[in-house]
Amino acid sequence: xxxLLRVLFSxxxxxxxxQFTRMASMGGSTAAALSITAYYxxxxxxxxxxxxxxxxxxxxxxxxxxHGKTYKFKNxxxxxAFPSFADLFRTIWLMxxxxxxxxxxxxxxxxxxLLPTRTSSSDKLRATWLGxxxxxxxxxxxxxxxxxxxxxxxxxxxxFLGFKRYTEPPCAIAxxxxxxxxxxxxxxxxxxxxxxxxxxxKHHPNAHFFVGLGLEQWFRKGGLRNxxxxxxxxxxxxTLTPGAAKVExxxxxxxxxxxxxxxTAKITCLPCQHSSGRTLLDRDTTLWxxxxxxxxxxxxxxxxxxxTGYRSVATVPRDVQDDWxxxxxxxxxxxxxxxxxxxxxxxxxxxxxxGAYHPRQVMSGAHANPxxxxxxxxxxxxxxxxxxxxxTWVMTPEPVLEPPQLLKKALAQKGLxxxxxxxxxxxxxxxxx
Numbered sequence: 001x002x003x004l005l006r007v008l009f010s011x012x013x014x015x016x017x018x019q020f021t022r023m024a025s026m027g028g029s030t031a032a033a034l035s036i037t038a039y040y041x042x043x044x045x046x047x048x049x050x051x052x053x054x055x056x057x058x059x060x061x062x063x064x065x066x067h068g069k070t071y072k073f074k075n076x077x078x079x080x081a082f083p084s085f086a087d088l089f090r091t092i093w094l095m096x097x098x099x100x101x102x103x104x105x106x107x108x109x110x111x112x113x114l115l116p117t118r119t120s121s122s123d124k125l126r127a128t129w130l131g132x133x134x135x136x137x138x139x140x141x142x143x144x145x146x147x148x149x150x151x152x153x154x155x156x157x158x159x160f161l162g163f164k165r166y167t168e169p170p171c172a173i174a175x176x177x178x179x180x181x182x183x184x185x186x187x188x189x190x191x192x193x194x195x196x197x198x199x200x201x202k203h204h205p206n207a208h209f210f211v212g213l214g215l216e217q218w219f220r221k222g223g224l225r226n227x228x229x230x231x232x233x234x235x236x237x238x239t240l241t242p243g244a245a246k247v248e249x250x251x252x253x254x255x256x257x258x259x260x261x262x263x264t265a266k267i268t269c270l271p272c273q274h275s276s277g278r279t280l281l282d283r284d285t286t287l288w289x290x291x292x293x294x295x296x297x298x299x300x301x302x303x304x305x306x307x308t309g310y311r312s313v314a315t316v317p318r319d320v321q322d323d324w325x326x327x328x329x330x331x332x333x334x335x336x337x338x339x340x341x342x343x344x345x346x347x348x349x350x351x352x353x354x355g356a357y358h359p360r361q362v363m364s365g366a367h368a369n370p371x372x373x374x375x376x377x378x379x380x381x382x383x384x385x386x387x388x389x390x391x392t393w394v395m396t397p398e399p400v401l402e403p404p405q406l407l408k409k410a411l412a413q414k415g416l417x418x419x420x421x422x423x424x425x426x427x428x429x430x431x432x433x
Contacts (some may be wrong), residue, residue: 010170037118037260039180039240041226044370048233054263057154058233059188061271061287071286075273075365081312082275083362091362095397100166106400107167107391110428114177118142119260124432125300125348131427132392133191133306135351136176141296144167144178145208147351148191148202155190155393157278163190163393166400170428177206178404179241181267184211184287185306187218187276190393196224196325203226210236210267212276212287229268231314232289238265264293265319271336272308272365292344300433303340303347303380307389310334310372324358324413348432350382352422354407355390356397367396370407374414377422384433385422392427 029323048058060076065300083091100106114130115138126138132155133148151173171195182200185191192215201224209219209227216229228236242260272290275285290308292302311321311333358370367389368376377385390403404424411418426432 007206018322040243041206042237042239042241043208044237046235046237047229047366048231049207049235052211053073058077059361060234063284070213071390073276073287074284075275075334077273077334077336078332079090079275079311079365080309081314081365083365087359088217088360091359091397094321095359097397098127098394098400100394100400102166102168104166108169108426109170110179110426112136112137112171112428113430114175116177118144118178125302126430126432127302127349127384127386128430129388129425129427130171131165131167131386132390133185133353134349135304135386135388137293137302137349139265139295139300141174141300142260143180143259143265143289143293143295144176145181145293145302146176146179147182147183147291148185148306148336149173149182149196150190151196151199152193154217157189157195161397162410166394167390167392171280173199176204178216179207180263181238181265181293181303182209182289183209183267183293184209184215185272185290185304186212187215187278187286189278192278193305195318196282198226198378200220208238210269210291212269212289214276214286219303224240230267230289231287232269235268238267240264253347262308265293268292268294270303270340271333272306273308274307275338283365290340301344301347301349303344303350303382305368305376305388307353307366308368308376309339309366309374310368313360316360321365322371323369333375337376339381341381344381346383348375348383350374350380350422351388352382352385353389354387354424355398355403355418357403358393358396370403371413373407373414374410374422378414386431387422387424390424 013406061073062070063072063074065071123140127138130136134150135147137145151169154164179200211229213229213231216227219227230236240263269294270290272288274288275284277285291304311331313328316323351367354370354371355375356367357363387407401418408418411422
C-alpha cells in the first residue's frame with residue numbers, strides 16, 4: 001500500500017488516557033497584518049471530572065479486552081441503535097437521491113469577512129460557517145478556533161464513491177488570519193480530511209489539534225506535530241503567551257516591545273451519540289465527541305455538536321415526517337446532552353447538526369433531524385445556536401434544502417421563535433453573539 005494510503009487508512013493505537021503538558025509555538029499567517037505577535041502555547045490536560053449523577057458511568061463508553069485495556073468505544077445508552085446492513089443497502093442503492101449541481105447555487109456562498117488582527121476583536125463572539133460542520137470562531141479574547149475543517153471537493157476515500165460538493169468553499173485555509181486550535185469531532189471523512197489538516201499545518205504551522213482518544217497516532221503518522229487527545233469529560237487548559245510583536249514596515253519586519261495579554265481557554269471533550277471509522281476494519285476504534293470551548297473574561301462559550309444522533313426510530317412510514325408524534329414519543333433519548341447542560345450551565349453558542357437524517361430507521365441513531373436538534377439545543381442550554389451538517393455534500397436522500405425548512409417547523413412546535421434563537425446562514429457568513 002502506498003505511504004499516503006497507509007496514513008489515510010491506519011487504525012487507531014492502543015488507547016491509554018494520560019496527563020501531560022506540551023509547549024509549542026503558536027501563530028498564524030495573515031495576508032495584511034500590520035502587527036504579528038508570536039504566541040507560545042502551554043497545554044495541560046486534566047483527568048476526566050466526575051458528574052454528580054447516578055446514571056453517569058465515566059468509562060461506560062469504553063470496550064475493554066480480556067486484559068482490561070480499551071480497544072474500541074461504544075454508545076452506552078438505549079437511544080443508540082446501529083442500522084441493519086439490509087437497511088443500509090436499501091438506502092444506498094434503492095432510494096432516490098437528490099443530485100444538485102454547483103452551478104445551481106442552492107445555498108448562497110459569500111466571502112468571509114474575518115478580523116485581520118486579534119486586537120480588532122469586539123466584545124462579541126464571531127462565528128463564520130465554512131460549510132458542512134466547519135466553523136471558524138473568533139473570540140473576544142483573541143482566541144481563534146477552527147472546527148472540523150474539510151475543504152476538499154469529495155468527502156470519501158475514493159472519488160468514484162460520489163459525495164462531491166454542490167457548494168464551493170467560501171475561502172481557502174490560507175485565507176484564515178489565525179488558527180490557534182483545531183477541534184475534530186471524529187474520524188469520518190466529512191469531518192476529518194488528511195489534506196485539510198495538512199493544509200492547516202502548512203499555513204498555521206503551530207496550530208494545536210484537539211481530538212478524541214485514539215486519533216493522536218493517526219495525526220502523528222501523518223506528520224502533524226501538535227495534537228492532544230482527550231476522553232469524554234476531560235479538559236485541556238490552553239494558555240497562549242505572547243512574545244514580542246513584529247511590525248511590518250516597507251523596509252521589513254522590526255521587533256517592538258508591544259505588550260499583548262495572554263490568551264487562555266478551556267477545551268473540554270464531551271459525549272455525543274455517533275460512531276467512527278475510516279475503513280471497514282476500524283469501526284469505533286477512535287472516540288467521537290462533542291466539544292466545549294470557553295475563553296475570555298467574562299468567558300464566551302461555544303458547544304460544538306460535531307455529528308450526533310439523539311434517539312433511534314425503528315420504522316417510520318414513508319408519508320410521515322414527524323417522528324415525534326405520539327406514537328414515537330416513548331422512545332428513549334440520549335441523556336448526555338442534558339448532563340452537558342447541567343454541568344456547564346449553558347453556552348453562548350451551540351453549533352448543532354440538523355442534516356443527513358433520512359431515512360430515519362437508518363440514520364436516526366447517529367444523525368439528529370431538525371426536531372432532535374431543537375431538543376439538543378434545549379438540553380445543552382445553549383442561548384443561541386446555528387445549524388451545521390447540511391448544505392455542502394449530499395450525505396443522505398432528503399432534499400438538500402429541507403433541513404432549514406424543518407428546523408423552523410420544529411422551533412414552532414416547541415414554542416420557540418423561528419428566527420433569532422436557532423438559525424442557519426449562508427456559507428461564509430459571520431454572525432455575532
